[in-house]
Amino acid sequence: MEKTFIMVKPDGVQRNLIGEIVARFEKKGFRLVGAKLMQISTALAEEHYGEHKDKPFFGELTGFITSAPVFAMVWEGENVIATARKMMGATNPAESDIGTIRGDFGLTVGKNVIHGSDSPESAEREIGLFFNESDLLDYNKDQNQWIY
Ligand code: DAT
Ligand code: MG
DSSP, X not given: OOEEEEEEOHHHHHTTOHHHHHHHHHXXXXXXXXXXXXXOOHHHHHHHXXXXXXXXXXXXXXXXXXXXXXXXXXXXXXXXXXXXXXXHOOSSTTTSOBTBHHHHHOOBTTBOSEEEOOSHHHHHHHHHHHOOGGGSOOOOOGGGGGXX
């Protein structure tokens, strides 16, 4: 089954949105397979956001993501990568649809509450950066017979 990396960013943690965000993914029918509250090092931030290293906002982005704890998660389910991106909304909350996480809780692109992998390749890479294989649990969830 497909897995993706989702992270409540420092603004989301400070604004008490962990529970709200976890609830949305739970209610959608996805299964949480790993999670941790952590503070990201500069080295990990620069690696995670490596694709943006030449962008003018790279320093602001890595500074922000390392500024306070984040809540890192791995979620699993059919089409979870693309569906999670839809649930998050557009990168800039000013353009995110209302009803999405960024559309409901964010105002500015620099503090847009949540990260989610954008492709199978980035999901595999990002899960590997943040979690050990042994951190991810494979367990039975009885709800699945009512979802699939
Ligand atoms: P996403 O997080 O939707 O995958 P992205 O990968 O293009 O978006 O950018 C990563 C993060 O960088 C994004 O969540 C917020 C920040 N960012 C993107 N564009 C920005 C900009 N123009 N100014 C400031 N921060 C920006
Ligand atoms: Mg991205």
